[in-house]
Amino acid sequence: MSxxxxxxxxxxxxxxxxxxxxIGPPNSGKSQIFSNLTGExxxxxxxxxxxxxxxxxxxSIPDGACEMFDTPGIYSLFIQSEEGAAVRDMIFSxxxxxxxxCIDATRLKQSLALTAELxxxxxxxxxxxxxxxxxxxxxxxxxxxxxxxILGVPVVESIAVKGVGTNRLKKAIEKAKPPKQTVRxxxxxxxxxxxxxxxxxxxxxxxxxxALLMLLTDSYIEGYLEKITEKNVLAQIxxxxxxxxxxxxxxxxxxxxxxxxxxxxxxxNEITKKQMASENKFSENAARLCRSxxxxxxxxxxxxxxxxxxxxxxxxxxxxxxxxxxxSPVEEWLNASIDSSFWKDFLTGKYGVLNLGVxxxxxxxxxxxxxxxxxxxxLEDVGYIPNLSVLSKRVFNKIGLSGETILxxxxxxxxxxxxxxxxxxxxxxxxxxxxxxxxxxxxxxxxQIGLSMSVLGKFGITAFVISFSILLAVEVxxxxxxxxxxxxxxxxxxxxxxxxxxxxxxxxxxRKTYNRLYEFLIEAFxxxxxxxxxxxxxxxxxxxxxxxxxxxxxxxxFLGLPLDMVEALILVMATRSLSVVVISDLAEKGQLDIVxxxxxxxxxxxxxxxxxxxxxxxxxxxxxxxxxxxxxxxASSLLIAGGTNxxxxxxxxx
Amino acid sequence: xxxxxxxxxxxEALWCMQEDGKTSMADMKCELEKDxxxxxxxxxxxxxxxxxxxxxxxxxxxxxxAAHARRIIRAxxxxxxxxxxxxxxGMDFEKGACEFEHIISDVLVNSICIMLGHPKxxxxxxxxxxxDCCINSVTTIESAVTPLSDMKIGxxxxxxxxxxxxxxxMHRLNGLQIRPGSTIKLxxxxxxFVVECEGSNIAIDEEIAHHICVWQLGATKAPxxxxxxxxxxxxxILNKLFKK
Numbered sequence: 001m002s003x004x005x006x007x008x009x010x011x012x013x014x015x016x017x018x019x020x021x022x023i024g025p026p027n028s029g030k031s032q033i034f035s036n037l038t039g040e041x042x043x044x045x046x047x048x049x050x051x052x053x054x055x056x057x058x059x060s061i062p063d064g065a066c067e068m069f070d071t072p073g074i075y076s077l078f079i080q081s082e083e084g085a086a087v088r089d090m091i092f093s094x095x096x097x098x099x100x101x102c103i104d105a106t107r108l109k110q111s112l113a114l115t116a117e118l119x120x121x122x123x124x125x126x127x128x129x130x131x132x133x134x135x136x137x138x139x140x141x142x143x144x145x146x147x148x149x150i151l152g153v154p155v156v157e158s159i160a161v162k163g164v165g166t167n168r169l170k171k172a173i174e175k176a177k178p179p180k181q182t183v184r185x186x187x188x189x190x191x192x193x194x195x196x197x198x199x200x201x202x203x204x205x206x207x208x209x210x211a212l213l214m215l216l217t218d219s220y221i222e223g224y225l226e227k228i229t230e231k232n233v234l235a236q237i238x239x240x241x242x243x244x245x246x247x248x249x250x251x252x253x254x255x256x257x258x259x260x261x262x263x264x265x266x267x268x269n270e271i272t273k274k275q276m277a278s279e280n281k282f283s284e285n286a287a288r289l290c291r292s293x294x295x296x297x298x299x300x301x302x303x304x305x306x307x308x309x310x311x312x313x314x315x316x317x318x319x320x321x322x323x324x325x326x327x328s329p330v331e332e333w334l335n336a337s338i339d340s341s342f343w344k345d346f347l348t349g350k351y352g353v354l355n356l357g358v359x360x361x362x363x364x365x366x367x368x369x370x371x372x373x374x375x376x377x378x379l380e381d382v383g384y385i386p387n388l389s390v391l392s393k394r395v396f397n398k399i400g401l402s403g404e405t406i407l408x409x410x411x412x413x414x415x416x417x418x419x420x421x422x423x424x425x426x427x428x429x430x431x432x433x434x435x436x437x438x439x440x441x442x443x444x445x446x447x448q449i450g451l452s453m454s455v456l457g458k459f460g461i462t463a464f465v466i467s468f469s470i471l472l473a474v475e476v477x478x479x480x481x482x483x484x485x486x487x488x489x490x491x492x493x494x495x496x497x498x499x500x501x502x503x504x505x506x507x508x509x510x511r512k513t514y515n516r517l518y519e520f521l522i523e524a525f526x527x528x529x530x531x532x533x534x535x536x537x538x539x540x541x542x543x544x545x546x547x548x549x550x551x552x553x554x555x556x557x558f559l560g561l562p563l564d565m566v567e568a569l570i571l572v573m574a575t576r577s578l579s580v581v582v583i584s585d586l587a588e589k590g591q592l593d594i595v596x597x598x599x600x601x602x603x604x605x606x607x608x609x610x611x612x613x614x615x616x617x618x619x620x621x622x623x624x625x626x627x628x629x630x631x632x633x634x635a636s637s638l639l640i641a642g643g644t645n646x647x648x649x650x651x652x653x654x
Numbered sequence: 655x656x657x658x659x660x661x662x663x664x665x666e667a668l669w670c671m672q673e674d675g676k677t678s679m680a681d682m683k684c685e686l687e688k689d690x691x692x693x694x695x696x697x698x699x700x701x702x703x704x705x706x707x708x709x710x711x712x713x714x715x716x717x718x719x720a721a722h723a724r725r726i727i728r729a730x731x732x733x734x735x736x737x738x739x740x741x742x743x744g745m746d747f748e749k750g751a752c753e754f755e756h757i758i759s760d761v762l763v764n765s766i767c768i769m770l771g772h773p774k775x776x777x778x779x780x781x782x783x784x785x786d787c788c789i790n791s792v793t794t795i796e797s798a799v800t801p802l803s804d805m806k807i808g809x810x811x812x813x814x815x816x817x818x819x820x821x822x823x824m825h826r827l828n829g830l831q832i833r834p835g836s837t838i839k840l841x842x843x844x845x846x847f848v849v850e851c852e853g854s855n856i857a858i859d860e861e862i863a864h865h866i867c868v869w870q871l872g873a874t875k876a877p878x879x880x881x882x883x884x885x886x887x888x889x890x891i892l893n894k895l896f897k898k
Contacts (some may be wrong), residue, residue, distance in 0.1 A: 025829075075830065076825070076828075076829050078825055080822060080825065103855075106833075106853045106854070107852060107853040108852070109831045109836075109852040110829070110831050110854065113829065113831065135853075218864045250776070250778020251778055251780070253779070253821055253824070253825075254777070254779040255778075261835065264831075265835065287855065288841065291848060292842065387847075389857060391845060393846040427822075492859075493823055493857060493861075494859040494862070495826050495830065495857075495858050495859075496856065496857040497830065497854055497855070497856055498854070498855040498857055499854065535868075
């Protein structure tokens with residue numbers, strides 16, 4: 001890590017220095033470079049759109065302090081999604097002093113296409129030519145100096161994952177200057193542009209770019225212009241543009257694209273040499289195996305089984321040992337030295353702060369999550385996860401979901417909140433709604449998978465397989481129903497960039513796992529303690545008892561669960577991990593049979609989305625629709641659990 | 655009528671007007687970029703190719719005229735496609751195409767269409783009226799351009815053109831450098847198409863794979879019978895597509 005200053009706050013305080021925006025195509029290493037430059041950790045993953053909102057952090061460069069911004073990936077300034085629009089609006093606001101474009105050397109043309117558009121803005125630029133090691137391995141030699149000469153801006157070679165080039169990049173930011181080249185179009189287009197440009201009022205910056213975007217019929221540009229121009233002026237501009245497009249022989253959008261592409265090809269040919277080097281066969285072959293139906297399914301099953309074995313056997317025994325080593329002596333000592341039964345209860349009782357709050361967080365949940373997060377971070381770093389979208393495509397198509405929904409939903413197995421935010425990239429309203437609903441419903445998030453595995457593992461792999469099959473069936477059926485219920489014709493396209501399979505980087509995995517656990521502790525630890533306190537209080541005042549009596553027909557009758565499960569259901573609303581701890585305790589005490597355990601786990605997976613998830617849903621769909629979703633999920637999860645209980649009892653003859 | 659050439663030119667203009675939903679004389683003047691010859695117009699009406707509106711301020715194609723114009727436009731736009739893609743003339747193909755369209759026969763036009771794999775749009779992005787060959791989706795060994803979906807796994811090819819129906823599809827693919835001129839390699843076709851283009855692996859829908867048309871490399875080397883064996887199955891898919 002480089003020199004960094006953690007002390008100043010992240011909130012938009014009036015900046016002490018220049019504003020530097022890191023920009024580039026998805027999965028090109030922007031977040032890694034951001035992290036290298038600022039020392040600030042952001043989630044870095046080997047898949048596109050791992051960054052979904054603009055992040056900001058201070059950074060010190062040799063000539064003083066500056067503000068660094070990390071952005072979601074964009075391919076072009078022609079925008080097709082909301083988070084892309086946010087990036088562009090920030091550039092257009094005129095507050096950006098330096099653009100740091102991150103070029104992925106292995107996908108040079110993709111990045112150069114964005115460069116071609118950025119040149120038009122005339123903002124001082126620096127280019128980080130990233131992943132030069134991988135491109136070299138692929139046999140592509142890139143002349144960074146020549147690129148720098150052509151564009152007239154500094155170009156720095158870097159290998160961001162290994163932290164190579166960070167200091168040179170800092171020095172280059174000082175030398176950032178406006179590019180000296182812009183892409184010129186043919187007469188027809190140049191005339192069109194120059195007749196639109198003067199129509200924009202003074203406040204509009206980058207008029208040439210605006211004119212081009214109007215000609216490309218960018219769907220977000222009018223919204224942007226509406227905010228800063230008067231209505232009649234904008235109407236006049238759109239009229240002129242429409243008129244020009246009408247009279248234009250052919251499609252101006254195609255011509256503009258064509259010209260950019262020509263520039264990209266020419267530049268590419270000038271700065272690169274192809275050598276007959278050995279290709280990276282490992283990566284190719286590994287990716288192919290992960291994606292093809294047969295070997296892909298086998299690999300997926302192998303990953304699941306490995307995870308299961310590690311979580312159930314290694315993590316669980318680890319948790320047990322920790323409990324014996326750290327908790328039992330403390331508990332004994334406390335019980336021996338405290339006389340007051342109230343305090344005994346308060347600290348080490350069933351709902352004791354130390355017992356339910358501290359011990360379960362640190363000794364039960366943490367070991368399991370550590371193991372699970374290590375595995376998940378490896379999969380993420382290797383770039384495995386997006387390949388699942390190829391494998392599962394047909395299943396999604398059957399539910400009526402096409403392309404774009406796949407990645408957000410697959411990411412739901414990591415964190416539902418993140419996945420819901422990623423759903424912003426889905427263009428079709430209908431599919432976005434269905435995806436958000438399905439993510440909130442029966443997809444277990446990473447901590448939940450880990451913890452559920454550890455509980456179900458107590459009953460053997462059958463319990464695990466049944467539970468996850470139920471959840472899968474629920475998702476498929478819900479998808480089918482929603483698809484029938486909501487009508488919309490717009491079809492979305494499946495175009496999914498697949499990251500290269502990389503060998504896992506130990507340092508990255510360590511950082512990722514550490515940060516995930518750290519975040520979990522920071523977020524969940526206080527909630528654990530509050531939840532323990534709340535249950536303790538409810539219990540003391542006899543409220544818990546009354547709730548249990550009130551709910552007993554539902555819980556013991558319909559769901560066939562022991563009455564103590566009420567606590568787990570209450571805890572679900574606070575934190576899912578703690579409710580799994582309760583289930584785990586019940587199972588250990590022998591109060592649950594296999595069917596009850598399956599019902600308990602599936603129910604708590606579906607029942608009531610966590611608050612962070614509800615927050616992210618509200619952000620996208622508004623309060624009313626979020627309310628409907630939460631209600632629908634809670635009600636149907638109870639019905640499903642009841643039904644499953646009935647069916648499983650018949651099957652297991654209990 | 656002064657000449658066949660001029661008549662064709664007028665019919666072409668009327669077709670373009672029809673595409674844009676225009677009918678006035680002023681529009682026609684605009685389209686032709688010169689003053690209208692009333693004698694020529696009368697001639698068209700006499701031949702039942704076009705009809706005036708009641709007050710003579712507008713003009714439109716009749717059924718017969720439309721059929722005629724359609725053939726010329728088809729030839730013109732296919733010629734543009736041919737010169738743009740096959741001859742790599744960039745954006746300077748216009749002039750050639752203008753002369754070309756008046757001299758080639760329907761059979762020749764269809765042959766070009768088959769060779770180019772039934773393109774749906776000219777390089778400007780204007781629709782090419784489909785001919786019989788497109789409707790029956792004739793694929794023969796001579797097709798130099800085929801949809802990506804007909805490629806074999808592991809094959810590489812250069813993209814000739816793309817039949818993107820909508821602009822947003824074009825922009826999406828363009829961002830990933832899937833565009834005419836790029837080299838594309840097919841990795842996988844099931845459960846989803848996976849291609850490699852300019853360094854990145856990209857998963858795409860089957861439908862998009864039909865839209866991307868590539869130059870067949872070494873098509874002549876391929877044994878003819880394999881192509882014939884495959885033809886019926888592919889035709890089914892293509893037929894479905896075109897019927898949409």
